[in-house]
Amino acid sequence: QVQLVESGGGLVQAGGSLRLSCAASGRSASNYDMGWFRQAPGKEREFVTAITWSGRSTYYASSVKGRFTISRDNAKNTVLLQMNSLKPEDTAVYYCAARSGGTYNNTAGYNYWGQGTQVTVSS
Numbered sequence: 001q002v003q004l005v006e007s008g009g010g011l012v013q014a015g016g017s018l019r020l021s022c023a024a025s026g027r028s029a030s031n032y033d034m035g036w037f038r039q040a041p042g043k044e045r046e047f048v049t050a051i052t053w054s055g056r057s058t059y060y061a062s063s064v065k066g067r068f069t070i071s072r073d074n075a076k077n078t079v080l081l082q083m084n085s086l087k088p089e090d091t092a093v094y095y096c097a098a099r100s101g102g103t104y105n106n107t108a109g110y111n112y113w114g115q116g117t118q119v120t121v122s123s
Contacts (some may be wrong), residue, residue, distance in 0.1 A: 002026040002112040004096045009117030010042045012086055018082040020098030020117060030074040033099040035110060036081050038092035038119075045095070046103035049081065059104045064090075093118050 008020040022034065035050035036065045049070040058070050069082040079096060093116040102109030 002029050002032065003043065004098065004112055004114035006096045006114045006117040009119045011014060011120045011122065012019060013025045014086060014088055016086050016121070017082070017084045018086065018093055018119060020080075020083065020096075020119070022079040024077040024079065024096075024098065028047065029077045029098070033104070034070075034072060034079045034103060035097045036070065036101055037078075037095045037097060037107060037110075038051055039089075040092040040118075043083070043092075045107055047107075048094070050099065050104040057066075059090050061105070066120045073088045080116075084121070091119060091121050 003025045005023045012018050017060045031053050033052045036048040037045050038044040038073040047061050048064055049068055051070045051072055054118050057071050067085045074080045097110035098112040099109050100111040
């Protein structure tokens, strides 16, 4: 069992930055590939980015590539999402998830989820 807790969301103006944090606890939390997803009102949950357990490989949705950066510190069991040049369309609840298998950009491949943190970008 892995527990995930996100933090760092908030309200920011367009062009600003936020850093989200995901604290993982539980059995072998650092052995999991991790991902961030987001869900805007009335829309399906969508993939944002993922990182392998070692941190050596990362994956990004085209909509955030070049603006967002995922990283992890396995010693602290923490995954970070640095979000720069934020746009109003980035407004959503952001979820951290631990991957069990399948493709990185598919929610079905993740079996542990956090409760989410709200990110609101004003224009």
